[in-house]
Amino acid sequence: MTEQLQCPLCAQSEAFTLIPHLRAEHKIEPDVFRQRFPEQPLATAAFIESLARHDVCKRDDVLHYQLSVAGCPMIARFGVEHPLIPEPDPTFVWTEPARDVAEAIEHNERVFLYGPSGTGKSSLVRQIGATVKRPVRRVSLNGETSVADFIGHWTVNADRQTVFVAGLLPQAMQAGHILQLDEVDAMQPEVGFILQQVLEPGGHLLLTDIGEDIAPHPDFRLVATANTLGFGSDSGLYASGTNVLNFSWLDRWDVVVHIDYLPADQEAGLLHARHRTLDPALLKCMVAAAGDLRKAHAAEELTTVLTTRRLLALCARLERGNNFGRALGVCVLNKVPDEDRKVIAETFDHHVGPSA
Ligand SMILES: Nc1ncnc2c1ncn2[C@@H]1O[C@H](COP(=O)(O)OP(=O)(O)O)[C@@H](O)[C@H]1O
Ligand SMILES: [Mg+2]
Structure with missing residues (x-):
């Protein structure tokens, strides 16, 4: 089967579509070309069929297409570059629970991953981001990231003015990143309280320091990873005392996925x-x-x-x-x-x- 088209202007043969060639070599846009050569197809039938099959469309000047991530249909962005888009790992092993996580990210469900250490929870979120080309911002809440870095803090700038610098949470909310909160079972209670408002469907963040209300970008996603469900032990969910509060916190996550060792x-x-x-x-x-x-x-x-x-x-x-x-x-x-x-x-x- 030949998937070649011949350019009527220079007789060069091109695979699948003439559009990039016309733009690069002849500085002609598709609509101008169509007027001049109404009989000449711009793409092969198979190529057009494949665009339809993958639901290819242009949004905000970026090509979007559908692909399957661990069996879940997701919309990926084509050819975008961003320093926070993770590198794909061709050796990554996709398992059954990965499908649940992919679905949660696609449909904007807050997803909480838990399971033993080293089972690939953090890598899974990054590999989903790498596949669909979405920026992933990782924050470790085990003390590595301070509350000030997470939410924001006052500082004195080069002009000696006191200014508020937004933290990782408001930045990710506004930029529409996937925010991956690692080791939330070790986070400080202050962080838990702040996340509570953001965990609501479409939840905003009120930066009380400056009275600013941060609305989430439609692409903003929140993913948590932890070794345990409760704070401290697997049975924390049902324990009395402070863990009751943890249950109400955990209850705000739409989906909880258990990640275990690979078979x-x-x-x-x-x-x-x-x-x-x-x-x-x-x-x-x-x-x-x-x-x-x-x-x-x-x-x-x-x-x-x-x-x-x-x-x-x-x-x-x-x-x-x-x-x-x-x-x-x-x-x-x-x-x-x-x-x-x-x-x-x-x-x-x-x-x-x-x-x-
Ligand atoms: N399903 C998997 N496919 C490929 N590598 C994996 C997988 N699960 C774990 N690993 C590897 O194991 C190591 C630990 O994974 P990591 O994502 O940090 O685990 P966790 O966040 O659960 O502690 C990494 O080197 C990672 O690449
Ligand atoms: Mg991890």
Whole structure:
């Protein structure tokens, strides 16, 4: 099937559409061309059909098109550039819960992701942003970002005037970014109270310092990630005392998605995609060991848990030619309390021993 068109002005052959060629080479816009060559198609039938299938349309001078993100239809922007649009990671593994998160972002639902550390919660939000080309602003609420940086603060500028500098929250609301709040289970109560108003559907933010009301841009999205649902423990949701307040706070999130470790075959696939030189059989054994250790952690036989992040760090060391025992020592064993060390070493010995 040829998807070529010939330019009637210079006889050059072009794929799919003549429009970019006409603009670049002949400085002719499509409507002028149509008047001069009413019989000449500007694009192939297949190209026009594909534009319709992907719902391609122009909004604010940007081409928008439909694509599937983890099985959820989303509208992506074509060819936009912005320093906050994340880099796509071709090794990223899309799982079932990713679909729920994609749907929430597409339809402006406030979404709360929770699950064990290193399960790809933060990466998931960034990869959705990378796929649909939307800027993602990440804020870590575990003390890394102060309340003043988050909401705004007074400062003295170069002209010695006292001015209010808007923080990350009002900036993201006005610019229409995806605001990713990492580790909200560790945030200060002040931040929780402020977020409460923004979490309302179409919720505004009142900057009391300057009496300004910040309305959310239609593209503004709010995503939270946390290790636990309650503040401190998984059962916090039902505990009495301060956690009751947390329930009312949590209740304002439209959607809560649990992100767990990748299924073993997908986790081994990820390690393989990132570390091509390592033996896939060894990677499978490492994932099996990690699976056992996660079960032991769930049964409270182990205080720490082996994350995907740890496995990736271990692979990086192995790929540089380090021996397994040494790599395991510096990447895993030296990080954990004494009582865990023996169990972890034995579990790896059991699964990996022969192939390492
Ligand atoms: N589904 C996945 N696909 C690709 N990489 C993943 C996935 N899940 C976790 N990772 C990798 O594991 C590491 C930790 O992920 P991160 O998003 O920081 O986890 P979390 O926010 O849940 O603590 C990163 O290197 C990330 O790329
Ligand atoms: Mg994270």
